[in-house]
Amino acid sequence: MIHIYHGSGKGKTTTALGLAIRMAGHHKKCLIAQFLKDGTSGEIIFLKNQSHIDVRYHYPFKKFYFQMDETEKTKCIIAQQQLWQEVTSSTGYDCIILDEILDVIGLEMISLERVLKFLIENHDTKEIVLTGRNPDARLKELCDYETEMIAKKHPYDQNIPARKGVEY
Incomplete structure (x- = not known):
């Protein structure tokens, strides 16, 4: 089944990672692919050392x-395409989290068609989670779960920088 967590609000990645923890608790294998992120958030630091969870970025x-x-943009695009190639060639996972994939699609680093093809091929055999902002209507139509996180208030709006352990 396909899950989409999207919107302007905080919590999309954290929600997706919660599913990975739940799956791992039941001895299911989960791949977390973090696009446009460097793997230094508190959750990822913790999850890198857990059995049943593989983290890539x-x-x-x-x-x-x-x-x-x-x-730098060219190097970034190549790096995100390499990560996508790793995801699509990986086997043996019950759950695949594509963190920030919606933004990668929006920036045209990976085509929507390639992502749709992957989702259709794996829809019935895996839990697949997509996070980010502004999902295409075709993704929304295909998904089984859609949750929109809406920012109502955030310290960033008051020029308060991201805090270690809270925002990352």
Whole structure:
């Protein structure tokens, strides 16, 4: 089945990782692919050492995509495509979390068609979670679960920076 956690609000990744923990608790194997992230959040640091959970990411940058120059953007796109290739060639997982894949699609780093093909091929045999902002209507139609996180209030709006252990 396919899950989509999207929107402007906090908690999309944390919700997806909660499912990975639940699956691992029942001895199910889960792959967490973090797109556009460097693997340094508290949850990922913890989950890297857990059995039944594999974490992968390819993001050698300490800035957001929109802050990159053209050379960095090219390297970033290649890195995200390499991670996608790892995901699509991986076997033996009961659950696959595609963290921030919606943003990768929106930035046209990986085509929507490739993602749809992967989802259709794996829909009946795996739990697949997509996170990010602004899912395409075709993804929303295909999914079995859709949860929208809406930001009503956030410290970032008051120029309070992200806090270690809370936002990452």
